[in-house]
Amino acid sequence: MPDLEADIARWRSHLSSAPALVDRDLDELEGHLRDQIADLMEKGLDREEAFFVAVRRIGRFDELSREYAREHGERMWRQLFGAPDTRESAGLVQAILLGIGAAIATQAARIAANWPAELPDWLALNASFLVAPFLAALFLMRRRAPARVWAVTALPFVALALLVNLYPLAKDTALLVWTHLPVLAWLLLAYPYAGGEVGSHRKRMDFVRFTGEWFVYYVLIALGGGVLIALMMGLLDPTAIDTEQAVAWVLPTGAAGAVLVAAWLVENKQRIIENIAPVLTAVFTPLFAVLTVVAMVAYLARFGVLFERDLIGTFDALLVVVFGLVLYAVSARDPEQGPSLLDRLQLVTVACALALDLLVAVVMALRIGDLGITPNRAAVLGLNLVLLGALAGIAWHLGRFVTGRGGFHPLERWLTGYLPVVAAWAVVVVVAFPPLFGFA
Amino acid sequence: MDIDKDLVAASATPLVLSILTEGESYGYAILKRIRELSGGELDWTDGMLYPLLHRLHRLGLVTTEWRTSPEGRRRRYYAITDAGREALAEHRRQWEAVTRTLGGLWGALTLGMEGP
Numbered sequence: 353m354p355d356l357e358a359d360i361a362r363w364r365s366h367l368s369s370a371p372a373l374v375d376r377d378l379d380e381l382e383g384h385l386r387d388q389i390a391d392l393m394e395k396g397l398d399r400e401e402a403f404f405v406a407v408r409r410i411g412r413f414d415e416l417s418r419e420y421a422r423e424h425g426e427r428m429w430r431q432l433f434g435a436p437d438t439r440e441s442a443g444l445v446q447a448i449l450l451g452i453g454a455a456i457a458t459q460a461a462r463i464a465a466n467w468p469a470e471l472p473d474w475l476a477l478n479a480s481f482l483v484a485p486f487l488a489a490l491f492l493m494r495r496r497a498p499a500r501v502w503a504v505t506a507l508p509f510v511a512l513a514l515l516v517n518l519y520p521l522a523k524d525t526a527l528l529v530w531t532h533l534p535v536l537a538w539l540l541l542a543y544p545y546a547g548g549e550v551g552s553h554r555k556r557m558d559f560v561r562f563t564g565e566w567f568v569y570y571v572l573i574a575l576g577g578g579v580l581i582a583l584m585m586g587l588l589d590p591t592a593i594d595t596e597q598a599v600a601w602v603l604p605t606g607a608a609g610a611v612l613v614a615a616w617l618v619e620n621k622q623r624i625i626e627n628i629a630p631v632l633t634a635v636f637t638p639l640f641a642v643l644t645v646v647a648m649v650a651y652l653a654r655f656g657v658l659f660e661r662d663l664i665g666t667f668d669a670l671l672v673v674v675f676g677l678v679l680y681a682v683s684a685r686d687p688e689q690g691p692s693l694l695d696r697l698q699l700v701t702v703a704c705a706l707a708l709d710l711l712v713a714v715v716m717a718l719r720i721g722d723l724g725i726t727p728n729r730a731a732v733l734g735l736n737l738v739l740l741g742a743l744a745g746i747a748w749h750l751g752r753f754v755t756g757r758g759g760f761h762p763l764e765r766w767l768t769g770y771l772p773v774v775a776a777w778a779v780v781v782v783v784a785f786p787p788l789f790g791f792a
Numbered sequence: 793m794d795i796d797k798d799l800v801a802a803s804a805t806p807l808v809l810s811i812l813t814e815g816e817s818y819g820y821a822i823l824k825r826i827r828e829l830s831g832g833e834l835d836w837t838d839g840m841l842y843p844l845l846h847r848l849h850r851l852g853l854v855t856t857e858w859r860t861s862p863e864g865r866r867r868r869y870y871a872i873t874d875a876g877r878e879a880l881a882e883h884r885r886q887w888e889a890v891t892r893t894l895g896g897l898w899g900a901l902t903l904g905m906e907g908p
């Protein structure tokens with residue numbers, strides 16, 4: 353029965369893509385499948401039916417791989433780099449090639465711009481477009497997305513690239529576009545990441561999780577890169593090699609390539625049970641709770657200090673970090689668990705951040721009233737209002753959860769539902785602000 | 793009747809260990825025996841048995857060996873160890889306590905409902 357053999361081989365090769373299943377396991381499962389098929393055929397089922405029923409009884413791929421992963425978590429780590437077994441290497445080659453693509457695009461732009469001697473606006477503005485397409489391609493290829501999803505992914509990027517380069521941006525608006533565009537580009541990547549199913553709450557949460565883990569990996573790679581560059585400069589300085597030129601080659605290449613490598617690492621590590629996010633959350637939640645409490649008390653005591661421009665930037669950064677921390681904590685948390693001390697601390701952090709945010713918003717509104725509106729002030733105020741909405745919703749749902757009046761799930765849903773609001777604000781700043789403020 | 797999956801999960805270890813006290817066996821035969829004994833009411837996703845067997849092996853409750861069966865098929869056989877028997881005895885004490893308690897309650901309830 354050549355057909356049955358081919359079916360079994362296909363089934364086996366599909367299962368073999370789960371890193372927790374090694375050859376021995378596949379032998380064992382295949383033996384089981386064959387026994388089952390033989391029994392079913394004896395009972396009168398035909399070959400095809402017997403195969404179908406037997407495969408269904410063995411279980412779904414994701415359930416199996418999860419169950420094996422629970423028992424054999426250690427295999428994941430070994431296979432992360434495909435040590436004895438190179439099943440994942442196809443994905444790695446793909447990621448490395450795309451990483452090289454991103455690096456080449458970045459280098460080409462750098463050479464055209466003559467960085468680091470010069471830093472023209474267009475280079476800074478287009479930095480997102482040099483890397484994001486490759487990351488989107490990595491997601492789409494891994495998910496075997498249909499052509500329609502490729503097209504929908506490409507559309508906003510093409511539109512934004514046209515817009516940003518055709519706008520006659522000057523100092524202020526260029527700065528705003530430069531700061532908001534990477535955020536927008538990243539949020540747009542949620543679409544290819546979800547394989548087009550960006551409406552799904554679960555997929556969005558996965559993207560948040562991916563973002564958190566990716567950030568950790570990227571920082572780790574960047575730290576290694578920093579050591580490498582420092583050593584390189586020290587070693588090459590006495591030689592005839594121009595170290596500044598060497599850095600100009602190594603730094604952008606590494607920075608662009610690492611985006612893809614970090615993404616690949618997270619994608620492959622996804623199936624590993626324990627990840628770093630819960631640990632980082634546990635460490636930083638109490639620290640940020642202390643920081644926000646102290647900041648709130650100190651600023652309430654001296655309200656006037658808030659009127660200094662630099663401080664408002666710092667505040668925005670703090671609020672963004674608090675929002676990110678909550679997002680990170682929520683994504684890392686086991687939603688089945690009841691409220692813990694960490695959740696209460698988080699509520700304290702959010703409540704204080706909310707109070708601070710109100711202060712900043714009031715100060716900003718006053719400033720605009722006094723000094724007139726500028727693109728910067730409008731952007732800072734807008735960001736504050738977006739964060740205010742986010743924090744208010746978080747505080748409400750977290751409060752209900754901690755006091756036992758609501759579950760954890762509503763908070764999750766609310767957060768993933770809020771992500772489009774953040775994206776919409778970034779669109780407003782990037783697309784509408786420059787013409788609104790006369791490209792100032 | 794489908795038995796609740798938490799209950800299936802909780803009973804899995806004692807079931808497998810009990811079947812292995814009848815003699816060494818392999819995955820497919822173990823599952824077949826469970827289906828037979830429960831009249832098909834205890835139904836697992838077949839694949840889940842193997843991670844469980846591997847866990848029992850890691851805990852030293854069973855030993856395992858690859859052998860070729862009389863029909864010429866390579867199979868992984870599992871056999872219970874002394875530690876496995878001790879663990880089974882402990883499981884049995886716990887299950888008996890649970891069923892005794894429930895039996896006491898439900899026995900009284902049935903009597904009460906039926907009346908004199």
